[in-house]
Amino acid sequence: MSVPAGHPLLEVRGLCADYGAGPDAVHAVIGADLVLQSGEVLGLAGESGSGKSTLAYAITRLLRAPGMITGGSVGYYPRPGTAVDLLSAEEGTLRVLRWSQISVVMQSAMNALNPVLSIGAQLTDVLRAHRPDLSKAARRARAAGLLAMVGITADRLDSHPHELSGGMRQRVMIAMALALEPQVVIMDEPTTALDVVTQREILQELMELRERLGFAVLFITHDLSLLIEIADSIAVMYAGRLVERAAAKALFRAPRHPYTLGLLSSFPALHGPRRHLTGIPGSPPDLRRLPSGCVFHPRCSYVMDRCRTDAPALLPLAATGDGLSSVPRAAACWLQDGSAPPPPELAAAPDLAGSQS
Amino acid sequence: MTQLHEAAPTPATSTPVLEARGLTKHFTVHGARRGRAALPRLGRRGQAAGRGGLVVHAVEDVSLALDEARVTAVVGESGSGKSTLARLLCRLIKPTAGELLLSGDPVPRSGRGRREYARQVQMVLQDPFSSLNPVHEVRYHLARPLQVHGLEEPGRSLDDAIAGLLERVALAPADQFLRKYPHELSGGQRQRVAIARALAVRPRVLLADEPVSMLDVSIRLGILNLLGDLRDRERLAILYITHDIASARYLADTIVVMYAGQVVESGPARTVTDQPAHPYTQLLLSAAPDPERDGPPALDGRGAPPSLVTPPPGCRFHPRCPHAMAVCATSAPPAFEEAAGHVSACWLQARDLTAAQASPLASRGDGNTSPDDTSSNDEPGGGDDVSPDTR
Numbered sequence: 001m002s003v004p005a006g007h008p009l010l011e012v013r014g015l016c017a018d019y020g021a022g023p024d025a026v027h028a029v030i031g032a033d034l035v036l037q038s039g040e041v042l043g044l045a046g047e048s049g050s051g052k053s054t055l056a057y058a059i060t061r062l063l064r065a066p067g068m069i070t071g072g073s074v075g076y077y078p079r080p081g082t083a084v085d086l087l088s089a090e091e092g093t094l095r096v097l098r099w100s101q102i103s104v105v106m107q108s109a110m111n112a113l114n115p116v117l118s119i120g121a122q123l124t125d126v127l128r129a130h131r132p133d134l135s136k137a138a139r140r141a142r143a144a145g146l147l148a149m150v151g152i153t154a155d156r157l158d159s160h161p162h163e164l165s166g167g168m169r170q171r172v173m174i175a176m177a178l179a180l181e182p183q184v185v186i187m188d189e190p191t192t193a194l195d196v197v198t199q200r201e202i203l204q205e206l207m208e209l210r211e212r213l214g215f216a217v218l219f220i221t222h223d224l225s226l227l228i229e230i231a232d233s234i235a236v237m238y239a240g241r242l243v244e245r246a247a248a249k250a251l252f253r254a255p256r257h258p259y260t261l262g263l264l265s266s267f268p269a270l271h272g273p274r275r276h277l278t279g280i281p282g283s284p285p286d287l288r289r290l291p292s293g294c295v296f297h298p299r300c301s302y303v304m305d306r307c308r309t310d311a312p313a314l315l316p317l318a319a320t321g322d323g324l325s326s327v328p329r330a331a332a333c334w335l336q337d338g339s340a341p342p343p344p345e346l347a348a349a350p351d352l353a354g355s356q357s
Numbered sequence: 358m359t360q361l362h363e364a365a366p367t368p369a370t371s372t373p374v375l376e377a378r379g380l381t382k383h384f385t386v387h388g389a390r391r392g393r394a395a396l397p398r399l400g401r402r403g404q405a406a407g408r409g410g411l412v413v414h415a416v417e418d419v420s421l422a423l424d425e426a427r428v429t430a431v432v433g434e435s436g437s438g439k440s441t442l443a444r445l446l447c448r449l450i451k452p453t454a455g456e457l458l459l460s461g462d463p464v465p466r467s468g469r470g471r472r473e474y475a476r477q478v479q480m481v482l483q484d485p486f487s488s489l490n491p492v493h494e495v496r497y498h499l500a501r502p503l504q505v506h507g508l509e510e511p512g513r514s515l516d517d518a519i520a521g522l523l524e525r526v527a528l529a530p531a532d533q534f535l536r537k538y539p540h541e542l543s544g545g546q547r548q549r550v551a552i553a554r555a556l557a558v559r560p561r562v563l564l565a566d567e568p569v570s571m572l573d574v575s576i577r578l579g580i581l582n583l584l585g586d587l588r589d590r591e592r593l594a595i596l597y598i599t600h601d602i603a604s605a606r607y608l609a610d611t612i613v614v615m616y617a618g619q620v621v622e623s624g625p626a627r628t629v630t631d632q633p634a635h636p637y638t639q640l641l642l643s644a645a646p647d648p649e650r651d652g653p654p655a656l657d658g659r660g661a662p663p664s665l666v667t668p669p670p671g672c673r674f675h676p677r678c679p680h681a682m683a684v685c686a687t688s689a690p691p692a693f694e695e696a697a698g699h700v701s702a703c704w705l706q707a708r709d710l711t712a713a714q715a716s717p718l719a720s721r722g723d724g725n726t727s728p729d730d731t732s733s734n735d736e737p738g739g740g741d742d743v744s745p746d747t748r
Contacts, residue, residue: 047575195434196434196600196602196641196644197644200659201659224574225646229646263574268606281579283543283575283576
């Protein structure tokens, strides 16, 4: 999958989000920096509790109390040159932007759909709110068109959510998210609850729709191996922090953060000799009692003295021959600060430029 | 990184610890009261089964042997009957037909016999958050099975026995965990306690139903490796139920692929994943995430599993199968032996089909255009446990 040329659509800078306030506040997202280019699929990978969903809700200002945004900025650039600061925007501005420009597909389609309304009613409701000029017949025709887009026949308009299979419900969610042709679609684990075959079908449809409609996707999942296949670039989160950012294939071939390396070796391969894998020792930290220094250091096999006291920042890495200038690499690890060459399994792959071009 | 052993040294001639022969489970869907609302679009065919009741054909004629020191993986989607199979194997539910043999002997029906069976065949459930009792400490969870089964050793204190159990699942030091409540443990630690509880009664068979799917990615491998260790060190026969064929390839010696309640392919793990014979296994493999793949996979045979109330005649996969032939729509394929131990229930493996039988199935619509065939979808949620008679 090629990285499409585009302009920055969403720019997240130093975003922080907490749950609760005062000394007991849990810092769920700390200093997140992300750029979503127009038309790209940006993957956000992390385990449960890593803050990936909180980040998505913070970006869209959908975070509910006790969650709150405590710092940073989120710039939305619908066209090059025009900017909207989502964090300081008025509710009215957000009302216009949400769904028509930035839409969200929630994880659990069963809970996100209203069980007492038919699919058609829910689809036309969106149109009635945002496209008041459409007639009733036109709304219904558009709703049928949206269902057709995700491979559901129009006679399903009068079905209720419980009459649909899990895969179809998720398709309806995607159709709803695309109803107003947004530029950004945020997907929070959209296929996690589905079977592998259904998951794959929906992902393929989604990628075809993206080709056709040109929206950008922020795709949140814990399944890094899936993300490498479908995303253009990937950001990896751990305990509320972004620890690595890279183009998808570059991340797979040459991870630069020990956590990414550990995650990648947590997925058994489908080919080749069976190798003994170790995963990552220990378990993700409790956000209320974070370790000092680098939050990953208690589980890291490369831990140095410095890691226990100083937290590394997410710093851009020198473009050491990965040949992907459009997606700058960054990692938050003292091994990559340039003072010493990193271990070979965390170094830039010298042949990457050749294989990517 | 070390190469894993490829074939466990168990001789094929030894008696399996647990063997299932022709295991079948039909769930009766009771009553039109609920049935009418829940099953809106059933044709008259579904009504055919006895006294107007509907029958869910959850597991159909499954034979399986669990050998000592081997991991057998059962792979399938939700609704394929893999969890029902596990519940049949540990006798939580009664089979409609078929028999279970423990070390070659039929399972006794007496109370004592049942208890002995329960001791030898233990289960580990998917969700350690709900399979441990939140009001009891770890110590209680591990002490109870020892007391219930009378396995307290005279010379050894209960605490020593429990500490030994925790050590076997790599929860050390044990005294740090004894007094903890489930909510004080991480997901991985909880699942280890659940495994230790199963090990407490010194079972010979461990039935693990999706033991890692609720856990975080980075700790799944720890549990899989623990199961592998238990196989190697304690010679347990392990049934590993999963929807993730890559993890089955990693852990298991044998893979059994289930589709719509039937076994469609079984064989040595690497043979099944590297040279899949059945079109459904091929579909599962092409849908599995694979970072090495370039471009989207083919997904031949996409679609949804059939209704188990009115399963398709012939091969249950034929409405979706890209290679469906005339014979597939009329008669169920027998198990064809590909190679030693590698079996596939697919007419493509038959060598003596007539031209008429082998002709492509014309009546089959283009299955690729309708993503979810819902005309017969009776379980919208696609839940694993279709068990209306147990409520």
